Amino acid sequence: MRPYTEVAVGILIRGDGALLLTSRPEGKVYAGYWEFPGGKLEAGESVEQALRRELQEEIGITIGPAQVWKVTEHDYPHALVRLHWCRVTEWSGAFEMREAQQMCWQHWPVTVRPVLPGALPVLEWLAQERGLAFDPEILRNK
Numbered sequence: 004m005r006p007y008t009e010v011a012v013g014i015l016i017r018g019d020g021a022l023l024l025t026s027r028p029e030g031k032v033y034a035g036y037w038e039f040p041g042g043k044l045e046a047g048e049s050v051e052q053a054l055r056r057e058l059q060e061e062i063g064i065t066i067g068p069a070q071v072w073k074v075t076e077h078d079y080p081h082a083l084v085r086l087h088w089c090r091v092t093e094w095s096g097a098f099e100m101r102e103a104q105q106m107c108w109q110h111w112p113v114t115v116r117p118v119l120p121g122a123l124p125v126l127e128w129l130a131q132e133r134g135l136a137f138d139p140e141i142l143r144n145k
């Protein structure tokens with residue numbers, strides 16, 4: 004069986020309920036797709052540690068406490084990933100896209116696309132929590 008790539012992902016939720024999405028930088032698989040910020044765990048790291056490091060490295064902020072909310076899996080051609088989703092409502096520092104990504108605060112309905120397929124289940128749960136009708140399929144394509 005293919006080994007899992009463990010990934011820590013942050014769902015940053017602003018006081019007004021908006022969610023932070025970032026675009027995948029050039030040179031990575033799925034470049035230009037929208038995703039939640041995060042990245043792969045390094046050896047010996049907890050999910051929270053990896054998320055704190057990735058968000059510092061990639062978007063310049065320092066997150067407060069982060070606890071795993073959901074765990075999902077996605078089988079991509081490039082990797083079998085296990086995504087550890089953390090909701091984050093506290094952070095400090097100024098946003099700075101250090102990999103030339105774009106960032107976007109999104110209210111419902113989410114308008115950016117395409118969104119990484121591995122992020123769609125979580126968007127569906129977030130919409131359900133708010134009692135919103137949401138068809139994740141429309142976010143798959145440009």
Ligand SMILES: Nc1nc2c([nH]c(=O)n2[C@H]2C[C@H](O)[C@@H](COP(=O)(O)OP(=O)(O)OP(=O)(O)O)O2)c(=O)[nH]1
Nearest residue numbers: 010012038039040041042043077082084119121122
């Ligand atoms: N950050 C993030 N990754 C996601 C999401 N949904 C999803 O399927 N993934 C997948 C895509 C990638 O296969 C994997 C994340 O790996 P990555 O290559 O972006 O991570 P990284 O920043 O550590 O990359 P690198 O150092 O190897 O360049 O998780 C999401 O919403 N956010």
